[in-house]
Amino acid sequence: xxxxxxxxxxxxxxTTGHEWDGIKELNTPLPRWWVICFYLTIVWxxxxxxxxxxxxxxxxxxxxxxxxSSRADVAVELANLEKIRGDKMAALGAASLADIEKDPAxxxxxxxxxxxxxxxxxxxxxxxxxxxxKGFPNLNDDDWLWGGTLDQIMQTIQFGARSGHAKxxxxxxxxxxxxxxxxxxxxxxxxxxxxxxxxxxxxxxxxPAKGEKxxxxxxxxxxxxxxxxxxxxxxxxxxxxxxxxGSDEATLIETIxxxxxxxxxxxxxxxxxxxxxxxxxxxxxxxxxx
Amino acid sequence: xxxxxxxxxxxxxxxxxxxxxxxxxVYPQSVQGTFRRIKWGxxxxxxxxxxxLPFVRWNRGLGAPSQAVLIDLPNSRFYFxxxxxxxxxxxxxxxxxxxxxxxxxxxxxxxxRIWCGYLCPQTVWTDLFYAVERLIxxxxxxxxxxxASTDPMKLERISEIVLKHSIWLLIAWWTGGxxxxxxxxxxxxVKELVTFQAPMIAYVWIGILTxxxxxxxxxxxxxxCTYMCxxxxxxxxxxxxxxxxxxxxxxxxxxRTSVKKAAELRALGEQVGDCxxxxxxxxxxxxxxxxxxxxxLECIQCGLCIxxxxxxxxxxxxxKRLIGYDNDINIQRRQEGKAPIYRIVRPRTIAYSAIIxxxxxxxxxxxxxxTLLDINVLHDRNPVAIKLSDGSIRNAYTARLLNKSGHDRxxxxxxxxxxxxxxxxxxxxxxxxxxxxxxIPRDSTSELRLLVTAxxxxxxxxxxxxxxxxxxxxxxEAASTIDNFVAP
Numbered sequence: 173x174x175x176x177x178x179x180x181x182x183x184x185x186x187t188t189g190h191e192w193d194g195i196k197e198l199n200t201p202l203p204r205w206w207v208i209c210f211y212l213t214i215v216w217x218x219x220x221x222x223x224x225x226x227x228x229x230x231x232x233x234x235x236x237x238x239x240x241s242s243r244a245d246v247a248v249e250l251a252n253l254e255k256i257r258g259d260k261m262a263a264l265g266a267a268s269l270a271d272i273e274k275d276p277a278x279x280x281x282x283x284x285x286x287x288x289x290x291x292x293x294x295x296x297x298x299x300x301x302x303x304x305x306k307g308f309p310n311l312n313d314d315d316w317l318w319g320g321t322l323d324q325i326m327q328t329i330q331f332g333a334r335s336g337h338a339k340x341x342x343x344x345x346x347x348x349x350x351x352x353x354x355x356x357x358x359x360x361x362x363x364x365x366x367x368x369x370x371x372x373x374x375x376x377x378x379x380p381a382k383g384e385k386x387x388x389x390x391x392x393x394x395x396x397x398x399x400x401x402x403x404x405x406x407x408x409x410x411x412x413x414x415x416x417x418g419s420d421e422a423t424l425i426e427t428i429x430x431x432x433x434x435x436x437x438x439x440x441x442x443x444x445x446x447x448x449x450x451x452x453x454x455x456x457x458x459x460x461x462x
Numbered sequence: 463x464x465x466x467x468x469x470x471x472x473x474x475x476x477x478x479x480x481x482x483x484x485x486x487x488v489y490p491q492s493v494q495g496t497f498r499r500i501k502w503g504x505x506x507x508x509x510x511x512x513x514x515l516p517f518v519r520w521n522r523g524l525g526a527p528s529q530a531v532l533i534d535l536p537n538s539r540f541y542f543x544x545x546x547x548x549x550x551x552x553x554x555x556x557x558x559x560x561x562x563x564x565x566x567x568x569x570x571x572x573x574x575r576i577w578c579g580y581l582c583p584q585t586v587w588t589d590l591f592y593a594v595e596r597l598i599x600x601x602x603x604x605x606x607x608x609x610a611s612t613d614p615m616k617l618e619r620i621s622e623i624v625l626k627h628s629i630w631l632l633i634a635w636w637t638g639g640x641x642x643x644x645x646x647x648x649x650x651x652v653k654e655l656v657t658f659q660a661p662m663i664a665y666v667w668i669g670i671l672t673x674x675x676x677x678x679x680x681x682x683x684x685x686x687c688t689y690m691c692x693x694x695x696x697x698x699x700x701x702x703x704x705x706x707x708x709x710x711x712x713x714x715x716x717x718r719t720s721v722k723k724a725a726e727l728r729a730l731g732e733q734v735g736d737c738x739x740x741x742x743x744x745x746x747x748x749x750x751x752x753x754x755x756x757x758x759l760e761c762i763q764c765g766l767c768i769x770x771x772x773x774x775x776x777x778x779x780x781x782k783r784l785i786g787y788d789n790d791i792n793i794q795r796r797q798e799g800k801a802p803i804y805r806i807v808r809p810r811t812i813a814y815s816a817i818i819x820x821x822x823x824x825x826x827x828x829x830x831x832x833t834l835l836d837i838n839v840l841h842d843r844n845p846v847a848i849k850l851s852d853g854s855i856r857n858a859y860t861a862r863l864l865n866k867s868g869h870d871r872x873x874x875x876x877x878x879x880x881x882x883x884x885x886x887x888x889x890x891x892x893x894x895x896x897x898x899x900x901x902i903p904r905d906s907t908s909e910l911r912l913l914v915t916a917x918x919x920x921x922x923x924x925x926x927x928x929x930x931x932x933x934x935x936x937x938x939e940a941a942s943t944i945d946n947f948v949a950p
Contacts, residue, residue, distance in 0.1 A: 201483040206689060279889045280909065301844025312848040312858070412851035457888040459848065459858055459913045 261285075265446035269322040272453050279453065286454020289447055293439070302458055307417055307434055312458045315414040319403045320462040326452035332438035333406060340438060343406035348390065349429025362386040363424035369399045369411045372419060487609070488684060488750035490592060491602035491742075495769025504580045505589055513636065516643035522546070523868045526905070533645050539905075545829060548866060557825045561818055568814040570700055572806055573787060574707040578693065579764035584686050587637070587679035588748065591630055598626045602745055630680050631672065638671030684749040687762055694759045704805050706787040708763040710743075710754040713797045714784055721778050736780045743767035743785060753785055835871065836864040837932045839912070839945045847950040853918035857947050861910045863932060865902040871934045874899045879928030879947050880916035887912055899935065914947060922949050 180187050180198055190197045221227065225241065227234040235241075260281055264272065272278045291300060297308045304310035309317060318328045318341050333341040348354040354362070364374040365383025374380075391399070394407040401409035408416060416434075417427055439448055455461070520530035520543055527534060532541040540547040547554055569576040578585060599605050599622055608619065642664045643651055654660035655668075678686055687694065701707075715737035719727065727734045737754070744752045746767060749760045753767045771785040792802035842858040850856055865871050875898050877885045887898035888911040902908045914928060928947040933940045 203485050203685060203689065204482045205485070205685075207482040273889050276889065276908065283911075299844075301842070303845035303848075310845075310848065312845060312856075313850055315851045409851065413849060413853045414851050457911060459856060459886075459888070459911075 261446050264450060269326065269449065269452060272449070273322070273456070279457070282450040282453035283457055285447065285450040286452075289443065289451055290454060293443070294451075302455065307432075309416060310414070310460075311455050312460055313414055314460045314462070315409065315412055316403065316460070316462070317406045317408055317416070320456075320460055322452055322456050322461065324403075325455050325461065326448060328436060329448050329451055329455070330438065330440040333436040334433055335435060335438040337438035337440070341406055341436075343394070343404075345394075345407075345427065345432040347429060347431030349425075350431070354386065354390065354428070358386050359425055359428045360421075362391070363421055363428055366391075366399065366410050366424055367419065367421065370413065370419070375421065485685065486750065488748065489602045489605050489745075490748045490750075490766070491745040491770075492596055493746040493766050493769045493773070495766075495772055497765030497769050501580055501589065501764065501766075505586050508581065508583075508586050509590070513640045516640065516648035520544075526868055527647060529647055531644060532647070535645060546866070548864070550864075551832075554825060554829070557821055560821050561825075564814050564817045564821070567700055568811060568818065570697055571702060571705050571810045571814060573763075574701065574705050575694075575697060575761075575763040578687065578697075578762040579708075582762075584678060584691070585748075585762060585764065587633075587675060588683050590633065591679040591683075592748065594629050594633070595626055598622050598629070627680075630676055634672040634675035634679070635668065637675045638668035641671050642667050684760065684762075687749060688760050698759070702810060703791055704789060704808055704810075706789060706804070707757060708753060708761065708765055708768060708785065709788040709790070709793070710737075710756070710785050711783075711788060711793060711796075712754070713793045715754065736775065736784050738774065738778065740774055742770040742774050746770040833939075833941055834866040835873070835932065835934060835939050835941045836866070837930060837941050837943050838862045838864075839930055839943050841945050841948070845950075847948045849950055850915070853921075854915050855918075855921050855947075855949055856913055856915040857928075859912040859914065859930075859945060861912050861930065863900070863902050863908045863910060865904060865906060865908075867904060869904050871902050871904075872899055872936060873902060873932045874935050875912070876931045876933070877914055877928055878931065879914060880922050880926060881920040883914055883916040883920070883928070883947070885912060885914050916947065922947060924949065 178187055178189070179185070180196060183198060186199045187196045188199045221234075222237060223240075224236040224238075225233055226236065264278060264281060264285070267275070267278055272282050290298075290302065294302070298304050298311055299308075302311040309315075314320065316324070318324060318333060327339075328341065331337045331339040331341065333343075346353070349356065349359055360375070361378060361383045364378040365380065365387050368374050368380065368383070387395075387399070394402055394405050395410055396402050396407070399410035401407050415423075417423055417432060439451075443451070515531050516529065518530040519528050520541070521528055522541070527539075527541060529541065530543050532539075534541065538549045545554075566577055595605070599608060608622075639655070646664070651660060651664065655664065682690075712735075714735060716735040718737040718739040719734050721738050724734045724738065741752075743754070744750070744767075746769070747753070748764065748766065749762060751758050751760045753761065765787075768783065768785045768787075772782045775782050775784055788802070792804075795802055838861065840860045840862075842860065846857070848856045848858070861875075863873065865873075875885060875887060877883060884896065885898060887900060890898045890900050890910075900908065900910065912930070916922065925946045925948045927944055929942055929944050931940060931942045
């Protein structure tokens with residue numbers, strides 16, 4: 173090897189032989205302990221590669237000596253979390269619905285729990301903010317098909333609607349057109365009558381008296397006098413501003429002709445009782461609850 | 463230390479020189495003088511504050527911690543005498559860090575590395591450890607002799623070493639112990655520590671800090687400054703030609719000769735320097751450098767060489783401060799026969815002082831006008847607005863109420879938004895439906911769900927502002943915030 177080192181005349185120290193723009197680099201070596209630390213980190217990293225999962229293989233990775241995995245760590249953490257929360261969830265299960273809403277700590281817990289469970293189970297139909305969609309009720313508003321008290325909400329979550337559960341809500345909007353109960357022109361007339369109930373505009377030349385008569389003969393049984401609805405049967409209030417499937421004439425004609433029978437699944441058995449309780453409190457606190 | 467390599471020591475077949483350099487142990491000699499006294503004083507002050515501050519009490523009323531300085535991690539509170547900070551007020555620390563950084567710059571532009579030489583914990587503890595070492599093993603020469611001795615260890619020497627390390631470990635242990643006291647009620651924790659009831663984490667931290675203190679101050683010493691600390695590098699970029707640094711006045715010192723020879727030459731009317739090459743400045747230096755080589759990265763500017771040189775100058779009847787706080791401009795000026803000038807007040811120092819004053823002023827103002835009741839509101843985004851069955855519009859908000867005072871509050875919430883709009887707090891409906899009232903426990907936050915409903919006839923066309931007012935109905939203290947009311 174050739175000798176690049178030379179002595180810098182100013183400092184009297186050796187140079188590394190490297191030179192940039194006339195500036196030469198002095199050889200300033202590191203202290204021994206520093207270099208040893210550096211080598212130790214290299215040794216450490218080799219140990220790390222062997223002991224812990226590290227090297228990616230084609231379809232897996234080296235698993236390390238102790239079978240450590242971060243997934244197992246997460247599982248342990250989650251189990252611990254359940255244990256820590258056990259008491260609080262038990263308190264939630266023991267309290268009555270009304271008491272939960274009065275206790276700020278329980279309310280906060282129920283809302284937090286309810287929100288996550290809602291996101292996992294209810295959001296696909298009702299939307300992540302519970303704002304609903306066509307055919308799926310908005311849970312933020314104050315219009316309830318099956319009732320909006322805490323107990324009623326909990327009952328609906330537990331047993332669902334037309335879910336097949338023994339205690340489920342039952343109630344059908346009949347298919348007046350398909351089943352041949354009403355003629356097409358009668359359906360148009362009664363659809364316009366229903367629009368008039370909530371102050372919406374009606375078709376030119378429509379006969380209100382005829383509409384009222386058809387409504388009285390066919391619809392009052394479920395929707396009640398004046399179309400105020402009946403929560404026992406899940407029959408919507410036809411006089412308010414909220415429409416599950418839409419309030420335009422074409423939609424109403426379709427609803428009357430084909431009927432409606434949306435299904436809400438029963439959650440009893442799928443979610444534990446205290447979780448269902450938390451859900452009921454959460455939905456109630458969205459603002460629509462009575 | 464980077465010692466000058468004698469060209470003769472280099473072997474020609476060595477391509478790039480050694481990969482590492484062995485540490486040359488430094489044996490600083492004891493010295494007496496002005497700067498040593500300043501250093502003792504500051505050391506006593508700094509250590510006194512550090513070790514005893516956790517025991518200072520401060521009455522904050524019932525239920526609140528009575529420790530003057532406390533970092534309460536479990537409850538996310540920081541107490542500093544009359545100041546109590548919450549996590550959302552962490553920006554005070556930002557302000558404090560800015561002030562600290564600029565104060566460091568200011569010190570640096572006035573008197574160089576004052577921080578390094580007198581205040582840095584590394585300097586303070588290393589100095590303390592040196593003092594212990596000197597007390598037990600003797601001064602420089604004795605220590606060098608003892609370390610170099612190849613005689614078998616005598617009982618006396620062994621007991622010296624054991625005693626030294628015991629005292630070092632005791633200091634280190636107390637240092638770690640004082641650290642954890644800042645995170646819990648000090649007297650309680652001391653009792654728990656003694657009876658082994660304290661949480662594991664306390665012992666772990668004491669262990670860590672005992673180890674770092676012992677290793678850093680006992681063994682690493684000046685190497686921390688030279689190899690580990692970034693400040694010498696940054697400092698070099700921040701300093702300017704007016705900053706006063708510990709400087710060897712070579713205009714006065716050169717050329718160096720012995721006392722005897724200097725006297726002879728002076729008698730002949732020849733020009734000789736005051737430096738007598740006694741190497742006292744090197745002997746006392748805690749980083750083991752020769753200040754006469756000019757400004758160096760390793761120099762922490764502790765001023766001990768000034769004391770050492772002054773003592774020698776006094777003995778040989780020459781003027782003091784051959785080494786002193788000075789700068790190269792003055793050396794140049796004296797060589798040209800001009801009087802030296804010192805400029806403490808200059809644009810740089812004025813700018814730094816102004817920044818410190820401004821940031822400090824803002825912090826004091828914000829602290830003084832800090833409210834103990836606060837509300838933050840976040841508009842629900844999903845959905846932003848809801849149409850109700852009667853045609854009215856409702857917006858939902860998540861409100862966070864902060865009660866920073868030491869007592870529970872009953873607060874009422876009012877709004878000022880769309881005409882005839884009403885507010886409802888989920889969970890508070892049964893008591894006061896039109897003007898909801900809520901109890902917020904002392905020293906805590908409450909998250910509430912607020913529903914604001916505007917009747918159909920006052921539905922806004924577009925988004926309009928809505929003010930939320932919270933009022934402590936007992937004390938009248940109030941806070942407000944603003945958000946928007948949106949129509950679908």
